[in-house]
Amino acid sequence: MIxxxxxxxxxxxxxxxxxxxxxxxxxxxxxxxxxxxYLPIETPAMENLSTLMGKYGEExxxxxxxxxxxxxxxxxxxxxxxxxxxIKLTNKISExxxxxxxxxxxxxxxxxxxxxxxxxxxxxxxxxxxRADRPxxxxxxxxxxxxxxVVGSNSLLNELELIQIVNDVFEKLNLDVTIKINNRKILSGxxxxxxxxxxxxxxxxxxxxxxxxxxxKVNEELASKNISAxxxxxxxxxxxxxxxxSEKIEKLKTVLxxxxxxxxxxxxxxxxxxxxxxLEIKTKVELDLTLARGLNYYTGAIFEVxxxxxxxxxxxxxxxxxxxxxxxxxxDISGVGISFGADRIYDVLLQLEKFNTANLDxxxxxxxxxxxxxxxxxxxxxxxxxxxxxxxxxxxxxxKMKKQFSYADSKAxxxxxxxxxxxxxxxxxxxxNMKTGEQIKVSVDELIGKMRD
Amino acid sequence: MIxxxxxxxxxxxxxxxxxxxxxxxxxxxxxxxxxxxYLPIETPAMENLSTLMGKYGEExxxxxxxxxxxxxxxxxxxxxxxxxxxIKLTNKISExxxxxxxxxxxxxxxxxxxxxxxxxxxxxxxxxxxRADRPxxxxxxxxxxxxxxVVGSNSLLNELELIQIVNDVFEKLNLDVTIKINNRKILSGxxxxxxxxxxxxxxxxxxxxxxxxxxxKVNEELASKNISAxxxxxxxxxxxxxxxxSEKIEKLKTVLxxxxxxxxxxxxxxxxxxxxxxLEIKTKVELDLTLARGLNYYTGAIFEVxxxxxxxxxxxxxxxxxxxxxxxxxxDISGVGISFGADRIYDVLLQLEKFNTANLDxxxxxxxxxxxxxxxxxxxxxxxxxxxxxxxxxxxxxxKMKKQFSYADSKAxxxxxxxxxxxxxxxxxxxxNMKTGEQIKVSVDELIGKMRD
Numbered sequence: 001m002i003x004x005x006x007x008x009x010x011x012x013x014x015x016x017x018x019x020x021x022x023x024x025x026x027x028x029x030x031x032x033x034x035x036x037x038y039l040p041i042e043t044p045a046m047e048n049l050s051t052l053m054g055k056y057g058e059e060x061x062x063x064x065x066x067x068x069x070x071x072x073x074x075x076x077x078x079x080x081x082x083x084x085x086x087i088k089l090t091n092k093i094s095e096x097x098x099x100x101x102x103x104x105x106x107x108x109x110x111x112x113x114x115x116x117x118x119x120x121x122x123x124x125x126x127x128x129x130x131r132a133d134r135p136x137x138x139x140x141x142x143x144x145x146x147x148x149x150v151v152g153s154n155s156l157l158n159e160l161e162l163i164q165i166v167n168d169v170f171e172k173l174n175l176d177v178t179i180k181i182n183n184r185k186i187l188s189g190x191x192x193x194x195x196x197x198x199x200x201x202x203x204x205x206x207x208x209x210x211x212x213x214x215x216x217k218v219n220e221e222l223a224s225k226n227i228s229a230x231x232x233x234x235x236x237x238x239x240x241x242x243x244x245x246s247e248k249i250e251k252l253k254t255v256l257x258x259x260x261x262x263x264x265x266x267x268x269x270x271x272x273x274x275x276x277x278x279l280e281i282k283t284k285v286e287l288d289l290t291l292a293r294g295l296n297y298y299t300g301a302i303f304e305v306x307x308x309x310x311x312x313x314x315x316x317x318x319x320x321x322x323x324x325x326x327x328x329x330x331x332d333i334s335g336v337g338i339s340f341g342a343d344r345i346y347d348v349l350l351q352l353e354k355f356n357t358a359n360l361d362x363x364x365x366x367x368x369x370x371x372x373x374x375x376x377x378x379x380x381x382x383x384x385x386x387x388x389x390x391x392x393x394x395x396x397x398x399x400k401m402k403k404q405f406s407y408a409d410s411k412a413x414x415x416x417x418x419x420x421x422x423x424x425x426x427x428x429x430x431x432x433n434m435k436t437g438e439q440i441k442v443s444v445d446e447l448i449g450k451m452r453d
Numbered sequence: 454m455i456x457x458x459x460x461x462x463x464x465x466x467x468x469x470x471x472x473x474x475x476x477x478x479x480x481x482x483x484x485x486x487x488x489x490x491y492l493p494i495e496t497p498a499m500e501n502l503s504t505l506m507g508k509y510g511e512e513x514x515x516x517x518x519x520x521x522x523x524x525x526x527x528x529x530x531x532x533x534x535x536x537x538x539x540i541k542l543t544n545k546i547s548e549x550x551x552x553x554x555x556x557x558x559x560x561x562x563x564x565x566x567x568x569x570x571x572x573x574x575x576x577x578x579x580x581x582x583x584r585a586d587r588p589x590x591x592x593x594x595x596x597x598x599x600x601x602x603v604v605g606s607n608s609l610l611n612e613l614e615l616i617q618i619v620n621d622v623f624e625k626l627n628l629d630v631t632i633k634i635n636n637r638k639i640l641s642g643x644x645x646x647x648x649x650x651x652x653x654x655x656x657x658x659x660x661x662x663x664x665x666x667x668x669x670k671v672n673e674e675l676a677s678k679n680i681s682a683x684x685x686x687x688x689x690x691x692x693x694x695x696x697x698x699s700e701k702i703e704k705l706k707t708v709l710x711x712x713x714x715x716x717x718x719x720x721x722x723x724x725x726x727x728x729x730x731x732l733e734i735k736t737k738v739e740l741d742l743t744l745a746r747g748l749n750y751y752t753g754a755i756f757e758v759x760x761x762x763x764x765x766x767x768x769x770x771x772x773x774x775x776x777x778x779x780x781x782x783x784x785d786i787s788g789v790g791i792s793f794g795a796d797r798i799y800d801v802l803l804q805l806e807k808f809n810t811a812n813l814d815x816x817x818x819x820x821x822x823x824x825x826x827x828x829x830x831x832x833x834x835x836x837x838x839x840x841x842x843x844x845x846x847x848x849x850x851x852x853k854m855k856k857q858f859s860y861a862d863s864k865a866x867x868x869x870x871x872x873x874x875x876x877x878x879x880x881x882x883x884x885x886n887m888k889t890g891e892q893i894k895v896s897v898d899e900l901i902g903k904m905r906d
Contacts, residue, residue: 005565005781008499008549013562015569016492016576023493035839037816037846039469039864040476044595045498045551045581046461046518065499066521068547070585072539083536086525094521096461098498109466112458116468118863120849123469128498132523142497155849157828168839278829280836328458363490375610376731383733386488386621393490396573396608410571411492 010133010141017412020360022346026126027361028172029146029340032165033124038148041123043105045130046096053097055104055327063132065098065141066090098130102147102339103324110151111328119152119333138347149337151324156268158336159301159320160275166305166316167283169340174354175307177315178284182291182302183269184319186252189262190238190289193255194231202227204292207239215239238289245273245287268300297321303338307348315344357414364451365392366408367417368401378419381429381444390451408434417447463586463594470865473813475799479579480814481625482599482793485618486577491601494576496558498583499549506550508557508780516585518551518594519543551583555600555792556777563604564781572605572786593796602790604777609721611789612754612773613728619758619769619791620736626798627807628760630768631737635744635755636722637772639705642715643691643742646708647684655680657745660692668692691742698726698740721753750774756791760801768797810867817904818845819861820870821854831872834882834897843904861887870900 007013014022030040046067053061073093082088099105102125110117126146133139148165150158163179170177187204191197202225206218213221218239222232237255241248249270256262269287276285291302293314300320307315318338325333349355365385367378378394385392395404408416418430418439429447432439442450460466467475483493499520506514526546535541552558555578563570579599588594601618603611616632623630640657644650655678659671666674671692675685690708694701702723709715722740729738744755746767753773760768771791778786802808818838820831831847838845848857861869871883871892882900885892895903 005504005561006501007497007504007561007565008501011497011499013497013566014493014495015566016494019493019495034814034816034844035842037819037844037864039816040467040472041469042467042472044460044464044466045583046464046595048459048461051458051460062523065523067551068519068521068543070515070518074537074539074542084527086527089527090521098520108458108460112460113466113468118860120860122846130498142499150849153849157822157832157847157849160832161849275829275832279832361487363487363492366490369610376728379610379613379728379732389488391487391490393575394610396603396606396610396614407571407573411490 008141010135010139012140012142020362021349021355022342024355024360025173025342025345025349026144026146029169029342030124030126032168032172033148035168036122036161036165038122038124038150041106041109041125042127043099043102043109043125045099045128047099047105047108049095049097051108052100052104056100060100064100065130065132066094067096067098069093069095099127100131101129102127102145103337106147106149107324108328110333111325111330114330120150120158121152122148122150124148138343140343144342146340146342147337148339149335151333151335154334156271157275159268159272160279162303162318162336162338163272163276163283163285164279164281166303166338167281170283170305173345173349175345175348175352176309177305177307178286180286180288180291180304180306181269181272182288183265184295184298184300184302185261185265185268186256186289187265187292187295189256189259189265190235192259192262194227194234196227196231199225199227201292201295203235204290204295207235208290208292210239210290241289245285248287248289249273265300272301293317294319294321297324299323299334301336307352310348310351312344312348312351314341315348316340357412361391363391363393363411363413365390365415365417365447366404366411366413367392367394367419368404369395369398370420371398374398374419374421374424377424378417381417381419381447384444385448385451388448388451390448392451415451461594463588463592465593465595473815474802474808475795476814477808477812478626478795478798478802479597479599482622482795483577483579485621485625486601488621489575489614489618491575491577491603494559494562494578495580496552496555496562496578498552498581500552500558500561502548502550504561505553505557509553513553517553518583518585519547520549520551522546522548552580553584554582555580555598556790559600559602560777561781563786564778564783567783573603573611574605575601575603577601591796591800597795599793599795600790601792602788604786604788607787609724610728612721612725613732615756615771615789615791616725616729616736616738617732617734619756620734622793623736623758626802628798628801628805629762630758630760631739633739633741633744633757633759634722634725635741636718637748637751637753637755638714638718638721639709639742640718640745640748642709642712642718643688645712645715647680647687649680649684652678652680654745654748656688657743657748660688661743661745663692663743694742698738701740701742702726718753725754746770747772747774750777752776752787754789760805763801763804765797765801765804767794768801769793810865814844816844816846816864816866818843818868818870818900819857819864819866820845820847820872821857822848822851823873824851827851827872827874827877830877831870834870834872834900837897838901838904841901841904843901845904868904 077092128142128144130142187200191200206221210218252266291304298319299322302319304314305316320336322334324335369375416432428441431442530545581595581597583595640653644653659674663671705719744757751772752775755772757767758769773789775787777788822828869885881894884895
């Protein structure tokens, strides 16, 4: 029986054209991670469910892809109550799940390998993760995360370093971005000052809408969340916080004067921004109090990166967490990290037409094939060309020229080297530029020189 | 509750030290694939079970990792006969499985994307695969395959190209190997000549033992497999086939004179070896009739690569297949490819001590940290160092020197740059070679030059 081939919904094949663009992104990110002394690790696609369950909330547990136990998995399950209940049954017939993110496996890794690791431990990890989410535009069931973290150091130089990394990655990708930073301690300070410790998220969500809905509606929303009138009153200078980073910081120092934790947050941000000002960081770094991502686990700095001049959610985010490894038994290890969203970065670069042949690692040159003798002649030249590091191939069959050229065209190969009887006699190559159509005769050495231009 | 962290049996974490060595292997392989004009693709980790089942035999079906359907998967299963039967139940509660190899997904990919693909299609694919095999030394449940294939071309230039790729990869890895080649058509010819078409595998298995057990025992084994005395008689010149490749080829031409398919196989090998002789291929290429891997699907060339001077199975293998995509409805697409076994290559390189700092992409330089002012001073120098493409870091805390040096040591960082008050005044760096202990004072530019040596 012949099957019509397909793949599971929410997953993707990547064609060479897409892969070359994706690899350009991954390689750019990776090269910067390495420049800053981060080292790679990899963890298995499958983790024990005991490692994963309960780490992403109840909803997360449902979104884990679970692996069926091998062999006669059902033979030990005889209780009818279990056989009728998908959740109970899952516990009996599945003990492994697919990685849901890179953070929990990283925490597990650090604890499991703590005796082999020297702290501070600087690692990067670029691997796919899987989530049984409902697929929709831009949301997939398999996607890559690119995480970089340092654990075991409280120094704010680490926060600075992440900003440098973001700056360098997007400079490399020629993408104009803004880095937004916030600090959990400032948000805690605000909540403390206005006496609404539990309402941090409601407050930041409301403040975030200021530009769209105006101050009055923001205050209405705050009231609707049962925030007291006096608290809303105290929030006004914070909602209206404007100006440069240093103006914001001065205002916050006044507002948070009575909150120890709040002032600590302000001091941390001030230190980081002071480092930034001393270095060649071209990316705009902006203090943004509405930034509230990962409030459940971040304890200090919070980062988010947005591409300028394009409609797209954040393309990069992270922060400092003080007890990542606690759940696996290793206390008091502070870490800070960020994650690059490769899929979104891909979409942004595509939209802004930032991919071009110069930055993509494609095949540069194809030799035509006129038959046995010519092929062997070309193969010898190809040895030289490849020794020079140039990606090149020969068309494997002595097909019609039209077919060979259309192959080169479809592969977006920049140059075609035509070597027939005449060229062999002259010991030259007819080199055609596929973009301009220009054709010149060159020696092998000249050809290699041209390929390197 | 605190969990003792662990990972599923048969899976592995890779530490930075291992990852750097593994990446050296992957990057070496990848760079050669690219030099020859192969382009990357990726397929999802999960495939529909309908794509995977039945492709690897009954045993293979059992070794597939199957994904439990999401949601209330059991609610539709009410038939008690199904609820008690693991195999029947699997069909009802699982419709996806993890990739078992890269070949079937590639075939599926080619058929699914045939309208976007220009043939011949040259692709490489480096991704993990999963098998629920019993774990043992050197056998894992998750491991990487590095496959390179060209489909849609019958030209023997493709076979040559794979030999060139193997040659270049192992030259790059500085590993001495032998490429063994055979041709399915020769084996078919032999079976035809002696009238034992079904016994190909028995025959090659027996012949393979010649060196170990001698000719008499080989003949005994052949007889025990019900191969007739006259057939064994006719096999003698083949079993005793010795000498250079051309001597073997001449002998085969005589023995197979009456088998059309056999002679075709000899001609194919002769053509490929003729190409090889014209080029700078240093690796020994050896015609070996006992090579019988993948006899179920290979239809022409068969390849296997062994590392010389070390006990290890084949580290690379492949061949030509004429109907890979038939099962998915695309007929008459011939392909040829090979797969590099990264794990075995890793083990061989480790055993032969072929990894060294020169070929590994590690952190090159660490700046010590004497406090705020020194750190900022160093950060500025680090900007220059990194712009020069040198992987470098600063210790994030102003800890005791001993701690900072032991960190550099554990990370196998080659150089430590010490910048205290004195060095800042002199505008110099005290540069310590961690291997030799030698320490010299240099400017930033001199330091960058040194790092590049």
